[in-house]
Amino acid sequence: MSTVSREKQGRLQNFDLNTLKFTPKGQKLHDVDKNNFGPRFGFAFDVFGNRKTVLRGGYGIFYDRDLPASFGSPQANTFPAESVDLFTALFICGIFPQYPVDPAAYKCAVPNAYAIERHLQTAMAQHWSLNVQHDLGFGTLQVGYVGNHVTHLLTNGVVTPRNINRRDPVTQARPLSANFGDIFVVGGYPQSNYNALQVTFKRNLAKGLRFNANYTWSHAIDDVVGFFKDYQNENNARAERAAAIRTFVNKLFAFDAGYDVPLRDWFDGGPRWLVDGWQLNTITQVRSGLPVNVTRQGGVFGGFSFRPNLVPGVSTRCPNYNVPRCQFNAAAFFKSRRWRLWQMLPAICCVGLVLPR
Numbered sequence: 001m002s003t004v005s006r007e008k009q010g011r012l013q014n015f016d017l018n019t020l021k022f023t024p025k026g027q028k029l030h031d032v033d034k035n036n037f038g039p040r041f042g043f044a045f046d047v048f049g050n051r052k053t054v055l056r057g058g059y060g061i062f063y064d065r066d067l068p069a070s071f072g073s074p075q076a077n078t079f080p081a082e083s084v085d086l087f088t089a090l091f092i093c094g095i096f097p098q099y100p101v102d103p104a105a106y107k108c109a110v111p112n113a114y115a116i117e118r119h120l121q122t123a124m125a126q127h128w129s130l131n132v133q134h135d136l137g138f139g140t141l142q143v144g145y146v147g148n149h150v151t152h153l154l155t156n157g158v159v160t161p162r163n164i165n166r167r168d169p170v171t172q173a174r175p176l177s178a179n180f181g182d183i184f185v186v187g188g189y190p191q192s193n194y195n196a197l198q199v200t201f202k203r204n205l206a207k208g209l210r211f212n213a214n215y216t217w218s219h220a221i222d223d224v225v226g227f228f229k230d231y232q233n234e235n236n237a238r239a240e241r242a243a244a245i246r247t248f249v250n251k252l253f254a255f256d257a258g259y260d261v262p263l264r265d266w267f268d269g270g271p272r273w274l275v276d277g278w279q280l281n282t283i284t285q286v287r288s289g290l291p292v293n294v295t296r297q298g299g300v301f302g303g304f305s306f307r308p309n310l311v312p313g314v315s316t317r318c319p320n321y322n323v324p325r326c327q328f329n330a331a332a333f334f335k336s337r338r339w340r341l342w343q344m345l346p347a348i349c350c351v352g353l354v355l356p357r
Contacts, residue, residue, distance in 0.1 A: 004028055013077040015113040017164075017185075020177050022077050022113070030120040036063045047132075056144075057130040064123045066156050080111035083181045085167075110181045114161070117187035121152040131198070139203035147195045152188030153224060160225040161186050162234045189237050192222035192244060211257035218252075220244035232307055243291045251288040257281070294333065308333035 006012065010026030042058030084105065089095045093108035131144025155161035165176045165183035176183060196218030203211050223240040225231055233239050263275040296308050310316070311334050318326035 004030060004032060007075070011078050012075060015077055015115040015183065017115050017176075017183075020180070025078065029116055030118050033120065033122045036122050036124075037061070038063060051135075053132065053134045055130075055132050057128075059126070059128045062125045062127065064125070066123075066154050076112070076114055080113060081181075082106055082109035082111055084109040110179060112181040113183045115164075115183060115185050117185070121188050123150065123152045123154055123188060125150045139201055142198075142200045142202075144198050145196070146198055147193075149191070149193050150222075151191045153190040153192065154188055155184075155186055155190065158227055159190055160227065160229055160231070162189075162231055162237060164234050166234060190222065190224045192220065192224060194218065194220045205260075208260040208262060209257070210259075211255065214252075214254045216252045218248075218250065220248040245291050245293050248291055249287050249289075253286045254284070256283045292328075294328070296333070 006029075012029060013025055014023040014027070014029045015021075016023055038061040040058070040060030042060075043056065045055045047053040047055055082105075084093070086097070089097070089105065089108060093104065095102055095105050095108060125148055127146075127148045129144060129146045131142055131146075133140060133142040153159055161184040163182045163184055165174050165180055167174050174180070196216055199215045201213045203209070220243065221241060222244045223238055223242075224244070225237075225240055226245075231237060231240060258279055258281045261278040261280060263278055264270065267275060269275070294308060296306060311332050314329065314332040316328055316332045318329050320326050
């Protein structure tokens with residue numbers, strides 16, 4: 001069971017999406033998740049009864065709750081950041097950015113908010129594996145399958161929460177309320193999957209030599225949006241489902257070896273501090289590259305970047321493929337009308353001010 005975050009003086013607040021108001025101070029932020037049942041089991045079977053070939057498998061459920069400080073920053077509702085775009089501040093409110101902040105700026109600014117899911121569930125990971133291990137005499141070979149499925153990943157800042165009150169880049173309107181700035185939904189909606197074939201060959205110490213070779217062929221998929229990234233459609237988080245761009249390495253080979261140098265035998269004795277304990281070690285790793293996420297520039301100052309649409313029938317691979325000069329075909333992507341309008345907005349519209357209380 002995961003308990004609910006609280007503050008000593010009871011000053012934490014949530015944000016109610018039904019009423020578009022901050023909840024009373026001290027009110028419980030969310031319901032307690034009481035069903036965190038984590039069974040685990042495994043087995044090992046001597047296939048031929050000669051201790052040469054063993055079949056192993058297992059399954060387990062594990063839970064993880066992030067630290068309260070990473071918990072969508074519930075204190076940000078009690079002491080919300082006030083924000084106003086520079087265009088509004090200058091031409092509607094007549095306020096020029098300065099320090100200390102002009103108190104009149106707060107009449108023009110709106111607070112941001114964090115709506116923490118009422119039925120917040122603890123992040124849960126299901127792990128399973130099946131492998132066979134065989135003693136070849138000169139080493140041990142193991143071939144196995146490993147998989148996991150993680151649900152209820154918390155959008156804690158490292159994983160970006162959905163912003164459901166984002167200002168439209170063209171009309172400047174906000175979908176829920178003009179009385180608030182960005183409204184972030186903090187919850188456990190992201191998830192991930194991982195499946196892998198793992199092959200290991202290991203030779204334990206013999207005549208001073210040992211080595212270990214590992215090969216992994218895997219695929220990691222998630223709908224996680226990372227730090228400084230954003231959803232293409234804040235109302236459809238599942239549309240982000242793709243290869244886990246930050247961690248996904250499809251193929252990985254690693255080899256390590258070590259040799260105990262027998263200096264004592266070579267030099268017919270000698271001081272222990274000089275001839276004992278010497279080793280030669282090496283590690284080699286070869287892997288495929290990380291996936292590439294194609295985006296286009298958001299605004300004059302960068303900002304929110306949409307993914308481009310594909311041009312039907314045009315290959316994304318560069319016709320004259322060359323690393324690093326020509327790796328993808330820019331003609332395979334085109335810009336939408338909405339993007340062109342956004343690019344034509346004056347630069348002054350793209351800057352916002354965050355006002356401290």
